Amino acid sequence: MKIGSVREIKAQEFRVGLTPAAAAEAVAHGHEVIIEAGAGMGAGFADSDYEAAGAKIVADAATVFAEADMIVKVKEPQASERKMLRKGQILFTYLHLAADEAQAKDLMESGATCIAYETVTAKDGTLPLLAPMSEVAGRLAPQMGAWTLQKANGGRGVLMGGVPGVAPAKVVVIGGGVVGTNAARVAAGMGADVTVLDKSLPRLRYLDDTFRGLFHTAFSSKAETEALVASADMVIGAVLIPGAAAPKLITREMLKTMKPGAAIVDVAIDQGGCAETSRATTHDDPVFEVDGVMHYCVANMPGAVARTSTKALSNATQPFLIALADKGWERACAEDPHLAAGLNVHAGMITHPAVAEALDLPLNETQTLLHAAE
Ligand SMILES: NC(=O)C1=CN([C@@H]2O[C@H](COP(=O)(O)OP(=O)(O)OC[C@H]3O[C@@H](n4cnc5c(N)ncnc54)[C@H](O)[C@@H]3O)[C@@H](O)[C@H]2O)C=CC1
Numbered sequence: 190m191k192i193g194s195v196r197e198i199k200a201q202e203f204r205v206g207l208t209p210a211a212a213a214e215a216v217a218h219g220h221e222v223i224i225e226a227g228a229g230m231g232a233g234f235a236d237s238d239y240e241a242a243g244a245k246i247v248a249d250a251a252t253v254f255a256e257a258d259m260i261v262k263v264k265e266p267q268a269s270e271r272k273m274l275r276k277g278q279i280l281f282t283y284l285h286l287a288a289d290e291a292q293a294k295d296l297m298e299s300g301a302t303c304i305a306y307e308t309v310t311a312k313d314g315t316l317p318l319l320a321p322m323s324e325v326a327g328r329l330a331p332q333m334g335a336w337t338l339q340k341a342n343g344g345r346g347v348l349m350g351g352v353p354g355v356a357p358a359k360v361v362v363i364g365g366g367v368v369g370t371n372a373a374r375v376a377a378g379m380g381a382d383v384t385v386l387d388k389s390l391p392r393l394r395y396l397d398d399t400f401r402g403l404f405h406t407a408f409s410s411k412a413e414t415e416a417l418v419a420s421a422d423m424v425i426g427a428v429l430i431p432g433a434a435a436p437k438l439i440t441r442e443m444l445k446t447m448k449p450g451a452a453i454v455d456v457a458i459d460q461g462g463c464a465e466t467s468r469a470t471t472h473d474d475p476v477f478e479v480d481g482v483m484h485y486c487v488a489n490m491p492g493a494v495a496r497t498s499t500k501a502l503s504n505a506t507q508p509f510l511i512a513l514a515d516k517g518w519e520r521a522c523a524e525d526p527h528l529a530a531g532l533n534v535h536a537g538m539i540t541h542p543a544v545a546e547a548l549d550l551p552l553n554e555t556q557t558l559l560h561a562a563e
Pocket residue numbers: 307316319320322323324326363364365366367368369386387388389392409427428429430435436438455456457458459460487488489490491
């Protein structure tokens with residue numbers, strides 16, 4: 190198979206879908222790899238690194254889209270990239286379609302087979318291709334929130350760790366999964382007084398057992414959320430219902446109860462965000478204010494630390510990428526239901542139930558497709 194990767198064109202996105210190490214692995218499996226010139230530069234990989242791995246450098250993205258059987262990216266294809274996708278081509282990347290109807294319709298129109306990193310599953314029910322970027326975004330969230338809390342950035346002027354004689358910042362993390370756990374660890378490490386809300390009692394038990402008082406846990410009821418959000422200097426939004434739009438747990442009304450200059454870091458923004466007032470921002474202009482509350486809503490936070498993120502993402506995607514290349518998408522998905530869970534769009538139809546429901550579009554179940562392909 191011919192595998193291609195391009196330079197990411199989303200604002201301030203410096204990650205790349207294929208590392209030279211992943212390219213070398215694909216070449217070792219007998220595949221051809223083509224890379225747009227300069228695609229790895231933002232993550233510290235030179236064209237010569239790819240050439241040394243056995244890949245071919247091509248001049249532009251149009252050549253990659255025209256020639257490759259499978260496109261491997263990081264972020265969802267932007268409108269100009271969507272126009273270059275074609276029927277039968279595999280797209281392997283983050284998509285986050287539940288909050289992006291325009292993209293979903295373009296992908297359906299392209300006829301391509303689109304596998305979303307964020308809905309590929311693991312045996313234990315976790316999301317192995319989302320997890321590495323959730324680890325990064327979770328660890329970045331308190332750092333970005335601390336910056337947002339500074340006066341010059343519109344914040345309340347509160348220091349995360351406080352100082353002797355002055356209390357630390359109160360941080361509330363909504364969702365205690367991968368983002369939430371990493372955010373809580375770092376915020377607590379900065380000295381903040383942290384509480385993690387989750388609706389899963391087993392998850393709260395795990396956090397309590399594992400972190401032994403490093404942060405508090407609370408059950409995510411409406412009343413508990415309202416009380417904690419009102420008392421917070423920083424709220425980190427980290428909920429997820431896989432494939433679906435994020436539940437709006439912070440309402441517009443609740444902002445009125447928040448402290449002026451408090452910060453909401455809505456990491457869940459790529460699924461639409463868990464605050465009613467959130468809208469996606471970019472690294473160029475990351476923060477906006479509503480009712481005195483500062484919102485940081487960057488949908489590609491890991492792009493800020495592109496080298497760490499690219500390596501972490503590639504470590505996770507590589508086995509799936511090789512399976513897709515070696516077997517083709519039908520056999521790879523038929524043999525691995527966890528990879529099949531990543532299939533979001535195929536031949537003009539939505540194939541993921543949560544995405545179809547979120548966008549109110551008809552569903553063509555992956556299992557039906559795979560049986561048809563047998
Ligand atoms: N903005 C960015 O750059 C990035 C965003 N993300 C996003 O962050 C979000 C979280 O991802 P992960 O932590 O990996 O997911 P996860 O599945 O590990 O954790 C989600 C947690 O939310 C909890 N949850 C669900 N509904 C809840 C509710 N009503 N109240 C409280 N908790 C609730 C679940 O029980 C689970 O523990 C996702 O939307 C993901 O796409 C991830 C990486 C980067």
